[in-house]
Amino acid sequence: MSSKTSAYTSTAKLLHWLMASIWIAVWIVGALAVYFRDTLxxxxxxxxWHKAFASALLILLVLRVxxxxxxxxxxxxxxxTSRMKQAAHLGHLVLYALALAALPISGWIWSSVADKPIMVLGMVQLPPLLAANPDAYDLAKWVHVACAWTSVALVLGHIAMSLKHHLVDKDNVLLSMAPRFKSKY
Ligand code: HEM
Ligand code: HEM
Known part of the structure; x- marks a missing residue:
């Protein structure tokens, strides 16, 4: 059964896919930086470069919101059902709050307390959010790593749900975010 959803605006799609691509790339680069430190x-x-592109997400987030x-x-x-719609809204809210806001902000705080610079896109230095504080280093690191792993679980769930809409429910949810799709409804 096909549904009557209309599509997201071109700007919303552009921001979604630009941020999703950067997000996935910086997640992989962050993990490679830590787990293949000696070789890569x-x-x-x-x-x-992890910090340079991840920090750009914060600027895009302001535009997107x-x-x-x-x-x-x-x-x-x-x-x-209305319960499913509420769950989908809540999922989007948590994606914004955790994966797109708390995760980069926690990285910003970690680099601030570690007294390390963040060069947005390799060009402009972000001012520190907090004063350098070696005592807060371990906690700041823990929060960033915890946010990173919780968020990736959430994003994988988000991708699985959009595939379910398309392949199982056969509705227009995935198409509503597809680059070329324009709903007639
Ligand atoms: C201003 C933004 C950010 C800053 C300053 C930042 C900073 C850092 C730093 C310094 C590391 C450790 C790298 C190393 O030890 O060589 C790291 C690790 C990591 N970051 Fe970020 N990060 C930011 C945003 C993000 C975002 C948006 C994501 C996800 C999309 C992310 C995912 C990760 C992951 C997966 C790791 C490895 C975690 C682990 O140790 O298991 N970070 N980040
Ligand atoms: C291959 C990867 C992805 C696919 C296929 C995908 C698919 C979609 C689709 C179909 C929607 C439309 C509404 C809905 O889900 O019900 C959507 C919305 C959304 N996506 Fe993604 N997405 C992907 C990656 C990501 C990533 C990496 C993030 C963030 C870290 C993200 C964050 C969001 C948010 C916050 C919304 C809600 C938009 C709004 O209504 O404001 N997505 N995505």
């Missing part, structure tokens, strides 16, 4: 990251080049609150997203498929 001996001079912390991966760490530098501004766009989101001023533009209505497509209606969810009519066959979804």
């Amino acid at each position: 990251n001996p001079t912390h080049g991966l760490t530098y 501004a766009w989101r609150v001023t533009h209505t997203p497509p209606a969810m498929p009519a066959q979804m």
Whole structure:
């Protein structure tokens, strides 16, 4: 059964896919930087680029939230129960709050207390959020690593749900975020 969802705006799609690509890339680079330090990251080049692109997500997030609150997203498929719709809204809210806000902010705090610079896209240095504090280093690191692993579980769940909508429910949820799809409804 096909549903009557309309599509996200082109700007919402552009921001979603740009941020999703950066997010997935910086997650992989962050993990490679830590777990292949001796072979791939001996001079912390991966760490530098991890921070450079991950910090750009915060700027894109401001634009995305501004766009989101001023533009209505497509209606969810009519066959979804109100409980499922609430769960989907909550999932999106947690993606914004944890994966797109708390995770980069926790990295920013970690680098601040460690007194290490963050060069946004390799060009502009972010000011520290907190003063350098070696005593807070371990806690800040723990929070960033915990946010990173919780978020990746959430993102994998998000991808699985969008595939379920497309392959099992056969509705327009995945297509509503697809680059070329324009709903007639
Ligand atoms: C301003 C933003 C961020 C800063 C400053 C930052 C900083 C860091 C630093 C310094 C490390 C350790 C790298 C090393 O030891 O060589 C790290 C690890 C990591 N970061 Fe970030 N990060 C940021 C955002 C993000 C984002 C947005 C993600 C996910 C998309 C992420 C995922 C990870 C992962 C998966 C690790 C490895 C975790 C582990 O040890 O298991 N970070 N980050
Ligand atoms: C291959 C990867 C991805 C696919 C296939 C995908 C698919 C989708 C689809 C179909 C939607 C439309 C609404 C819905 O889910 O019900 C959506 C929305 C969303 N996605 Fe993704 N996504 C991916 C990656 C990501 C990543 C990595 C993030 C963030 C870390 C993310 C964050 C979001 C958020 C916050 C929304 C809600 C948009 C809104 O209504 O404001 N997505 N995604």
